[in-house]
Amino acid sequence: xxxxxxxxxxxxxxxxxxxxxxxxxxxxxxxxxxxxxxxxxxxxxxxxxxxxxxxxxxxxxxxxxxxxxxxxxxxxxxxxxxxxxxxxxxxxxxxxxxxxxxxxxxxxxxxxxxxxxxxxxxxxxxxxxxxxxxxxxxxxxxxxxxxxxxxxxxxxxxxxxxxxxxxxxxxxxxxxxxxxxxxxxxxxxxxx
Amino acid sequence: xxxxxxxxxxxxxxxxxxxxxxxxxxxxxxxxxxxxxxxxxxxxxxxxxxxxxxxxxxxxxxxxxxxxxxxxxxxxxxxxxxxxxxxxxxxxxxxxxxxxxxxxxxxxxxxxxxxxxxxxxxxxxxxxxxxxxxxxxxxxxxxxxxxxxxxxxxxxxxxxxxxxxxxxxxxxxxxxxxxxxxxxxxxxxxxx
DNA sequence: CCAAACTTGGAGTGTATACTCAAATTGTGT
DNA sequence: ACACAATTTGAGTATACACTCCAAGTTTGG
Numbered sequence: 335x336x337x338x339x340x341x342x343x344x345x346x347x348x349x350x351x352x353x354x355x356x357x358x359x360x361x362x363x364x365x366x367x368x369x370x371x372x373x374x375x376x377x378x379x380x381x382x383x384x385x386x387x388x389x390x391x392x393x394x395x396x397x398x399x400x401x402x403x404x405x406x407x408x409x410x411x412x413x414x415x416x417x418x419x420x421x422x423x424x425x426x427x428x429x430x431x432x433x434x435x436x437x438x439x440x441x442x443x444x445x446x447x448x449x450x451x452x453x454x455x456x457x458x459x460x461x462x463x464x465x466x467x468x469x470x471x472x473x474x475x476x477x478x479x480x481x482x483x484x485x486x487x488x489x490x491x492x493x494x495x496x497x498x499x500x501x502x503x504x505x506x507x508x509x510x511x512x513x514x515x516x517x518x519x520x521x522x523x524x525x526x
Numbered sequence: 527x528x529x530x531x532x533x534x535x536x537x538x539x540x541x542x543x544x545x546x547x548x549x550x551x552x553x554x555x556x557x558x559x560x561x562x563x564x565x566x567x568x569x570x571x572x573x574x575x576x577x578x579x580x581x582x583x584x585x586x587x588x589x590x591x592x593x594x595x596x597x598x599x600x601x602x603x604x605x606x607x608x609x610x611x612x613x614x615x616x617x618x619x620x621x622x623x624x625x626x627x628x629x630x631x632x633x634x635x636x637x638x639x640x641x642x643x644x645x646x647x648x649x650x651x652x653x654x655x656x657x658x659x660x661x662x663x664x665x666x667x668x669x670x671x672x673x674x675x676x677x678x679x680x681x682x683x684x685x686x687x688x689x690x691x692x693x694x695x696x697x698x699x700x701x702x703x704x705x706x707x708x709x710x711x712x713x714x715x716x717x718x
Numbered sequence: 719c720c721a722a723a724c725t726t727g728g729a730g731t732g733t734a735t736a737c738t739c740a741a742a743t744t745g746t747g748t
Numbered sequence: 749a750c751a752c753a754a755t756t757t758g759a760g761t762a763t764a765c766a767c768t769c770c771a772a773g774t775t776t777g778g
Binding site: 361362433436437439440441450453454457482485486488489490491492493494495496497499500501509512513516517 | 553554625628629631632633642645646674677678680682683684685686687688689691692693701704705708709
Binding site for chain 3: 531
């Protein structure tokens with residue numbers, strides 16, 4: 335038999351409650367109790383639908399990242415500028431979620447840490463997209479060089495985002511654009 | 527009356543146990559029980575010497591950072607290169623401690639989060655030292671410009687270090703030097 | 719309208735955590 | 749050797765957490 339409507343709705347309520355809690359107070363606010371209270375659901379229902387708390391958190395974080403993707407269909411039409419902007423947008427719109435994302439990669443020490451592996455895979459995909467966009471904009475750039483450049487730029491963006499997490503007065507967007515200008519051979523912005 | 531020798535030794539044992547645990551397994555390994563067991567001390571003794579677990583962890587992290595300071599007396603003789611090398615050394619020698627340092631800045635949401643405020647202060651001091659070293663190397667650089675450049679470089683270093691925490695195969699040192707070359711007006715390295 | 723499959727409530731389990739406190743013991747200066 | 753402060757002990761407190769279980773209820777297709 336197929337899934338029941340009521341179950342699908344409950345799942346949606348749980349996801350939305352988790353999203354709201356993470357966005358408001360980060361990882362610490364998203365306890366199982368808080369999620370269930372907010373979703374108006376008992377823990378038994380939660381575990382009927384999800385295998386663990388981690389599951390729903392991963393789901394929420396992934397959705398948020400996808401929401402700002404400049405080229406969700408992967409048509410290969412995004413520029414470095416688009417990608418940098420999308421990155422900035424994610425951090426500015428969902429600072430708490432961004433922190434959750436970063437924390438997940440840092441916590442845990444086991445080599446089988448699922449969150450870290452997922453994070454790394456996502457990072458590598460992102461590097462590839464940045465590198466592709468760089469290569470499209472500058473024919474002189476070979477694959478290896480554009481990948482190095484992409485790692486450098488993403489590294490800088492991650493670091494500046496972290497800096498901004500420390501102190502929300504930090505002008506993340508301006509620094510991110512500056513980094514992009516300095517680190518990308520052909521200026522990424524057709525600006526000024 | 528003054529402190530007893532035995533108390534001072536106990537304090538040292540606790541600090542060393544905490545340092546070892548953090549270096550081996552990060553934040554998660556450094557539970558109160560683990561610290562006390564390793565130091566061969568009961569929890570009452572711990573709380574006779576420290577106000578909280580956080581206290582001793584902060585102490586340990588601070589010590590580790592100071593240990594790689596290229597200019598501990600602040601004589602103003604360190605070059606950008608020295609500072610970058612010290613940064614690389616901290617992350618390569620104490621990866622787990624570096625993660626603890628980063629996590630502390632990200633956890634907690636209250637505006638009165640002590641760890642985050644401390645982290646920010648430390649970061650700003652570091653920016654100043656980088657900026658000073660940059661200004662010393664290049665007279666044409668005014669205070670504002672060198673500070674911006676320092677924030678950019680430190681941002682990139684933080685991000686690359688994070689990248690390396692994700693995947694220890696990442697060649698952090700090489701990328702860090704590349705970032706330094708690209709982001710500092712007068713090449714920081716008198717190389718090649 | 720039935721029965722199978724799905725969903726739910728919610729008390730309960732197990733575990734781990736940081737931290738406390740009063741009494742016992744030990745170190746130190748005199 | 750004495751007084752007394754510093755230190756240690758270790759059982760105990762309070763709390764929080766993710767997760768389980770299963771009987772009772774609900775939805776659905778036929």
